[in-house]
Amino acid sequence: MNSARKKVTNVIVHILLAILAFIWVLPVFWVILTSFRGEKGSYVSTFFPKTYTLNNYVKLFTDTSILDFPKMFMNTFIIAIFTCIISTVFVLSVSYCMSRMRFKMRKPYMNIAMILGLFPSFMSMIAVYYILKALNLVNGSMIRLALIIVFSAGSGVGFYVAKGFFDTIPKALDEAAIIDGATKWQTFTKITIPLSKPIIVYTVLTSFMAPWLDFIFAKVICRADATQYTVSIGLWKMLEKEYIDSWYTCFAAGAVVVSVPIAILFLITQKFYVEGMSGAVKG
């Protein structure tokens, strides 16, 4: 009796999970199908495409007259690389200071960082735009530099995860090094950094992904300059009324092209995030 009931519960649970998993996977599956769809336009009457084609991908990368996707991809890639380098250096520096150094401004800095985090992040966007304009960075290819600044300049505020990681590295290691005559700089570069692989990978990947995922900052900075668009604005444009009919399937193709690397990076990040959370030196 009891085992029969258990079996029924088990079957129900698995059916339920299957339904839920189906709901979660469905949109993803649908984009992939749409990206290979032969019929144009956003209006379709069947779930599965009637004809399959690779033309959407071909068009995405070759038809550069209206929406230049390869250029957007390169823009985003360049921005992402520089953002990633600057942000990582900033985040690691701040986290190390907050975790290991004791100085007067430490607590105030941490409190201010928390307060700054409470303002809506793009509340200051218009002001940032004016400042960048005053620095002459909002025209032509300087927009890239402007976006790099926008994505990386504020990264010194987001130090919590990395600081938490550094906190788990035993202080005894630092003290031993100092007794051996190492300077603080040496303990930072020779002891803390080599022990922090998970959190460095995590920081590098999250800051690399930021420009691919952001939409709003890029839109405000680029305004109408289509040559400087990042991938996300480009994809957004493809769904606007004047483009949607001819670009809808290309949007799906673009979404797949962007999502695959991001998904891979994300899965790697997760692994390192979990490792980062569980601490540096075990035992």
Add this chain to the structure above:
Amino acid sequence: MKKAEAKKKRVKEFQDPYTVTGALVKGNIITKLSLLIMGLGNIAHKQVIKGLIYLAVEISWLVYMIQYGFYSMSMLPSLGWREQQKVWNDAKSIFEYTAGDQSSLILLYGVATIFVTFLFIIVWRDSVKSGYKVELLAKEGKHINTFKEDFKSLFDKNLHKLLLAGPIMGVLVFTVLPLLYNITMAFTNYSKIGDKLVLFDWVGLANFKKILNIKDGIGGQFYSVLGWTLIWAVFATVLNYIFGMILAIVINRKDTKAKGFWRFCFVISIAVPQFVSLLIMRTMLQPTGIVNTLLLKYGLIDKALPFFTSATWARVTVIVINLWVGIPYTLLQVTGILQNIPAELYEAAKIDGANAVQTFFKITLPYMLFVMTPYLITQFTGNINNFNVIFLLSGGNPTGVGDTAGKTDLLVTWLYKLTVDKSYYNLGAVIGIMTFIVLAIVALVTYRNTTSYKDEEGFM
């Protein structure tokens, strides 16, 4: 009592015997002169390079102030008055435009000047202290650091100065300065209303009065948007948490097969960039989108479901889709913690004859809440500021006739609309400040009651 003691101890830890007042009262003539001529004290005591650096800072500040600074400050109270004018140029026989004042730039330069001056005062204090310090050290016959030693200490004792210089500059110039600039806008009439985009004035608290006045058109919208923002944040946070936790528990059950596969199915949706999945959802749910088309085709409904055109439908839709977005995140966070709950607790409960529901409410839920309160708070504040989901899904729609805020607009998306679309910069700034106040209250009330705030190093 204990707190006061701890505070006292902290003050002592960083106490600095070389203060500005000390320099003013007890310093010798050179130290006192270096209140005016920065770096003099250092130069007099053989710290030439350090002294020259201080002096260079002072000179560049003075040059800046004389060239731009004083003018910017003097313009700040009026924010400019000269309109652009057309002047007939006889020699060239054309109309020429004379440059008028542009209030937004005057305001920016004014705020920037105050900001620069504030930074200068910090350096000035530092230089005075440093001058006083070398005087005392020389008097006591102690060693005075050479420039080389000072430089070396940047890699050791003063490493934080070296490491923090870049990040702090970045935050100051591209986060703090813009924020201050934006906050000052809240006290002006910088707005498309009344054509005040070029020249505008200070209006004091008028904008705040307008927004807080429920009878005013904008004020009425403010309260409705605020209400919806809070409802949204509560629902989005609580539902995500509960459903995510139930899902995690179900997957974690001993009898559930293929745990990894189920988790993968849910996590794959996070791996797709959010703006992509949200844009896809939006097109799927349009009146002519795939969902309505299929439902109509199979005769399940007579006319398209108004996912984003009816207020109630739109609100439910965004909350439900946010579940789709958010549950996998909760699943990821919860899974690890669930496995950490001591198994003995469950065994004891089983022996006592508790059923699944009882175990959940008596053991799992209290344990999870204890561990995850900080996570929930960040989720809540994150949801109040959840721009992406609303903007990309519904765009704040449906919007009533003549309203600037739609029925699903949050404070943040409304802020975006007011500034970027409508150019009501002053009102946008007020909304930003209001959002901050709401968040600050939530954060203050809750953070103060969590252990991780009270005892930062407690777990070590």
